[in-house]
Amino acid sequence: MSPLIADDLSIDETMLTVDGLRLRVLMAGEGPPVLLLHGFAVNADDWRPTIARLVKAGYQAIAPDLLGFGRSDKPGGDAYSLHHYADLHAGLLDALGLDQVALVGHSMGGKLALATTILHPTRITRVLIADSEGFMQIPLFMRKGGTLPWLGEAILSLTSRPGLIRMQLNAAFANPQQYVTPELIERGRQTLSDPGVRQTMLALSRSYASTDLKASGLWPRLAAIKQPILIIWGAEDRMFPVKYAQLAHQALPGAQLVVIPNCGHFPMIEADAAFHGMLLGFLAGAER
Incomplete structure (x- = not known):
């Protein structure tokens, strides 16, 4: 376990084995645990x-590299x-000796947070999702691209081009103009040039039926989630345009929805004060 320093904060980085797979995990703090699930790529x-x-x-923060990304294993x-993602997250809690956590998910991590809550409801106390995947129909070329070897590989060959990365950012x-820097573009290029990450992207495309809330059969169970839910979305x-925030709210009738003006897909970056204020307020509700 090696400490990484962010400003004056010491963050422990460790590799944990869960169900035979190694996950890189960042951890810091003491107190009620909060599990943070990042987005795609x-x-x-x-x-x-x-x-x-x-x-x-006053919280304990736990942030794994999702399976297939970062320095976690990429089994394909x-x-x-x-x-499987939901089971891995429950297994991660077992490995850390934690009975329950509050769960926060951004983008792809939001979809995984909901799946984990549905499939392991006793382990999750409350859920915050931000600009979440799972409510927008994935374009046909992405759903079918992985099943056609030539198309899947062609799409992958384009993803690491700086011009396309800049367009996506x-x-x-x-x-x-404030956030898309040459350094951020280069970080994206390095990530998307990683052969393991590229194979993860291809595997996700080929596994659409098991990675989609509707196709996997989990969609009808969203409305039955009992935990408090906060949905945050950049206007x-x-x-993932804001109309999908409304769809998420309809699918999660007990949830609270907050739309942040002048904010895009990354509210924790672009609306730092507002996002973290809402996060901490939501978590504090568990203690009242």
Whole structure:
């Protein structure tokens, strides 16, 4: 276990084996535990500012690299189903000796947070999802691309091109001129050039039926979630437009929805104060 320093905060980085698979996990703080699930094609480091906020407020923050991303194992095949991810997250809690956690998920991590809550409801106390995947119909070329070898490989060959990365990042932020830097583009290029990550992307495309809330059969169970749920969405998210926040709210009738103005797909970055204020307020509700 090696400590990584973010500002004046010491974050422990460790590799844990869960169900025979190694997961890189960032951990810091003491107090009620909060599990943070990142989005597609990034890693747990995206949560470092959130980890700092949680630790300062008296929580234990736990942020794994999702299976298939970052420095976690990338087994390929059918390992990326919603059911398997949910079981891995429950197994991670077992490995850490935790009975229950509050769960926070962004983008793809939001979909996984909901699946984990549905399939392991006794382990989750409350759920926050931000600009969540799972409510927008995935384009046909993405759903079918992985099943056609030539198309899947062709799509992958384009993903690491700096011009395409810049275009995607510009769509992710309401104010791209402030956030889309050469350093961020290079970080994206390095991630999307990783052969393991590229194979994860292809495997996810080939496993659409098991990675989609509707196709997997989990969609009807969303309405039965009993835990408190907060949905946060950037009003200017051009990746998952805000109309899908309304669809999420309809599918989760007991949830609270907050739309942040002048904010894109990454509210924890672009609306730092607002997002973390709402997160901490939501978590504090568990203690009253």
